[in-house]
Amino acid sequence: MKFSVEVITIPVSDVDRALQFYVDKVGFALDVDYSPSGAFRVVQLTPSGSSCSIQIGKGITEALAGSLRNAYLVVTDLEATRRHLLERGVQVSDIRHKTPTGAWNGSFAPGLDPTRGDYASFADFSDPDGNGWVLQERGYRTA
The missing domain is CATH 3.10.180.10 (2,3-Dihydroxybiphenyl 1,2-Dioxygenase, domain 1)
Structure with missing residues (x-):
């Protein structure tokens, strides 16, 4: 059996602020920014050289912002x-x-x-x- 960690969800309070931080300051690559409705948005970012991405968004986790x-x-x-x-x-x-x-x-x-x-x-x-x-x-x- 083989397991692979592909995505880690990061709980944030402001998606745009977090997106700017992870792309502009930390240097992660933006893979996906998908929002089919005002209640749901998923943004996937990948650190350079990583096979595991992170997701931030709206409606994707019930974890408290900042709890990671x-x-x-x-x-x-x-x-x-x-x-x-x-x-x-x-x-x-x-x-x-x-x-x-x-x-x-x-x-x-x-x-x-x-x-x-x-x-x-x-x-x-x-x-x-x-x-x-x-x-x-x-x-x-x-x-």
Whole structure:
């Protein structure tokens, strides 16, 4: 049996504001913007290089706007990604990394992982509704 995550629904209060944030600031590609009635609208966006998209809209979820937490966006260069998002007006947290590196116990230290190890460095940002995203570095040495 094979499972594939294709779409994650992000609950937002203002579809146009969220659409502008995800396209203009974060850089997601707009795939679909479909609204057959005033009660229903689905907007599908895909992060560059991802096989999983997000959907925002009206009438597509009963979840509270801003209730998504810790959705991961994996990037090959966390430092460059953070800088790019900051330049586009996204408020991104400082970078942190797991510590101690060899036997991680749930603690973090400031900055990038000294070895740039996979899954070890993180930063966070939120959309205008407070939906939370985690940037995680993987594949830095192969990029």
